[in-house]
Amino acid sequence: MNDSPRTVVGLDLGGTQVKGGFVLEGEQGTPDVEQTLARTVAMDTDLDAGADDLLDRLAGFARELGSNGPLGLGVPGVFEEPGGRLLRSANLKTLEGLxxxxELADRLDLPREHVCVDNDANVATYGEQWLGAGSGIQDLIMLTLGTGIGSGLVIDGQLYKGPTGKAAEVGHMVVRSxxxxxxxDPDLRCGCGAYGCLERLASASAAIRRAGAAGLDTDLSQLCExxxxxxxxxxxxxxxxxxxxxxxxxxxxxxxxxxCYVIGGGFGRSLDLLEPGIHAALAERDYGHVPPRLLPATLGASAGWIGAARMALDSLD
Ligand SMILES: [Zn+2]
Incomplete structure (x- = not known):
């Protein structure tokens, strides 16, 4: 029996790219952040050849990264809880129902309980809470401002997902009745079916739409500059x-x-420009709450695989 630490791989499956990397068994403490970030690699998702092909390639990618222990995977979608079947994924329809x-435990010859699969926003939140902006903070919400608004909630250092896995969907909170x-306003009708969801107002896509409607530059980085x-x-x-x-x-x-809120995603890099408005809204209520801290995410596109790997590490405990 080999006593060297096992290699725990994290994967973050997106519609166009899969990001991945590894941590080592025993690195639950505080591994070097720069060193961990430098382990980030990527491959194309490529959905053309179907679900089996993609799963084979994911398993191959994990093997290339040295996988010989638990594996974590982040996926943009809604999961059945308990059970873990992927119910819906707008960008990865071919994987729905699986x-x-x-599937991955089978291909990598791992015990099922050592393959941890979760929503991409949850794994990114866990990554930031472990090694990123939320490091050392036990209670936080992370919002990812991208095409939509993903979110994850950490309570007492643990991800809180709710009894059916759908807690803390802040992006689908109705803020405009x-x-x-x-x-x-048809622009405020959300993909989820409800009207006035936060992500129809404050995601990167919403910002682009609102800039266009105001006759401004729809290139967000130019607009922010x-x-x-x-x-x-x-x-x-x-x-x-x-x-x-x-x-x-x-x-x-x-x-x-x-x-504490950690703000990530491409549009989250403009938190400095959003902060005056955020603070103005927060100042409307005086109920004795401590004004929440707003922290820019620090792990970028690596947060997902890092959080997925941490989830897998936890499965060893
Ligand atoms: Zn919605």
Missing amino acids: DLGA LPANGSE VARAQPGPERELLFEIGFDLGAGLLATTAVLDVT
């Missing part, structure tokens, strides 16, 4: 988007007494 953990006269350089309509728009985001945080804080 128990991805069982449906007008009683039925004259709704102008907003940073001078006062004007660009800065005002980002204030308004921040204010809407703040409405979501206000509601979330009222329910969960959240004291």
